[in-house]
Amino acid sequence: MNANSSNIEDLAKPKKAIELVDNFSCLTDAYNFPNGLEELSPGGAYSWSIEEWSGVFNNFFSFCRLQENI
Amino acid sequence: MKHILCSLFFFISIFSYSQNFKNGVVIYELSFRAESFKKTDSIKNRELKQIIDNQKNKTYALYFEKNESVFFEEKNLEVGNSSKIDLTSIFADKGTYYFNRNNKELLIQKDLLGETFLVTKTDNYTWILTKDILKIGNYICNKAITYKTIKNRKGEFLKRKIIAWYTTSVPINFGIKDYYGLPGLIIRLEEPMISYQLKRISLNSTESLNIKKPVKGRKITNEELEKLLENSMRKY
Numbered sequence: 453m454n455a456n457s458s459n460i461e462d463l464a465k466p467k468k469a470i471e472l473v474d475n476f477s478c479l480t481d482a483y484n485f486p487n488g489l490e491e492l493s494p495g496g497a498y499s500w501s502i503e504e505w506s507g508v509f510n511n512f513f514s515f516c517r518l519q520e521n522i
Numbered sequence: 523m524k525h526i527l528c529s530l531f532f533f534i535s536i537f538s539y540s541q542n543f544k545n546g547v548v549i550y551e552l553s554f555r556a557e558s559f560k561k562t563d564s565i566k567n568r569e570l571k572q573i574i575d576n577q578k579n580k581t582y583a584l585y586f587e588k589n590e591s592v593f594f595e596e597k598n599l600e601v602g603n604s605s606k607i608d609l610t611s612i613f614a615d616k617g618t619y620y621f622n623r624n625n626k627e628l629l630i631q632k633d634l635l636g637e638t639f640l641v642t643k644t645d646n647y648t649w650i651l652t653k654d655i656l657k658i659g660n661y662i663c664n665k666a667i668t669y670k671t672i673k674n675r676k677g678e679f680l681k682r683k684i685i686a687w688y689t690t691s692v693p694i695n696f697g698i699k700d701y702y703g704l705p706g707l708i709i710r711l712e713e714p715m716i717s718y719q720l721k722r723i724s725l726n727s728t729e730s731l732n733i734k735k736p737v738k739g740r741k742i743t744n745e746e747l748e749k750l751l752e753n754s755m756r757k758y
Contacts, residue, residue, distance in 0.1 A: 485570075488567065488570050489570055489573075489574070489609075491560075492559045492567060492570060492571075493558075493559055493560075493714070493715060494558045494559070494714040494715065495680070495682070495714060498674045498675060498676055498678070499680060500672075500674060500675075501672040501673060501674065501748075502673060502674070502675060502748055502751045502752055502755065503615070503634075503747075503748070504612060504613060505674075505675055505755075506751055507612035508607075508609065508612055511607055511612060512607055515606070515607050
């Protein structure tokens with residue numbers, strides 16, 4: 453997956469840049485979370501569908517943002 | 523020839539018998555199979571394990587009447603559930619599944635990427651009926667196996683084994699999600715990370731279940747939806 457190309461373009465926009473820095477820790481954790489879980493799952497690494505991986509990613513990201521805002 | 527005639531007779535009998543059930547409501551309990559995950563001792567993985575072990579069971583319902591069925595999650599009113607990491611719902615492939623056995627139409631209504639979609643699926647599963655028998659509750663069940671093809675993040679196609687335990691004592695061929703076409707009701711369905719088990723069943727209600735085909739949402743094929751998800755992931 454291309455981790456940064458669109459993010460680098462976004463850094464040129466100040467508002468977007470602040471948003472990205474704000475979200476950076478959650479983004480990193482959210483990226484690592486489904487990967488770690490997938491490795492432990494019955495099929496191992498790269499055994500999930502795109503929908504499953506992105507579902508876990510989005511769920512973790514929302515959860516992380518919510519925790520940070522509390 | 524004799525075998526073909528016997529099989530034909532068997533399916534005609536099942537079909538005619540299933541006509542006796544004019545409608546039904548089948549409730550399943552969905553659980554996350556924490557035991558299927560690898561055991562680990564590292565601190566990082568211990569945290570993941572805690573999340574896996576804390577997954578809550580969900581309730582799903584299958585309604586069928588005449589030639590139509592719907593399968594969906596029965597919402598509970600638990601406060602604060604949405605703030606948790608809900609792996610069970612993600613692997614359950616959350617959505618409302620509508621099936622019409624007359625024209626084999628299968629529609630899946632689901633919310634993804636902030637939009638409602640109506641996913642059309644044309645292919646169905648080929649079941650391998652085995653001789654394995656298991657008693658689940660009061661039902662004598664037969665084992666059937668099928669394989670679900672999934673596309674991973676690398677674009678590779680993988681086969682996932684799905685096991686269904688069905689009973690011919692309730693000969694209806696509607697099923698859980700898009701797993702239909704067995705000669706009896708599915709009592710337990712095992713996917714690698716989740717499993718559904720029958721909780722209760724009620725047949726032949728005098729009131730109509732009034733099954734409605736979902737209409738809200740952008741019509742899209744399964745393949746088109748995968749492309750959309752792939753593109754949305756590229757942002758990261």
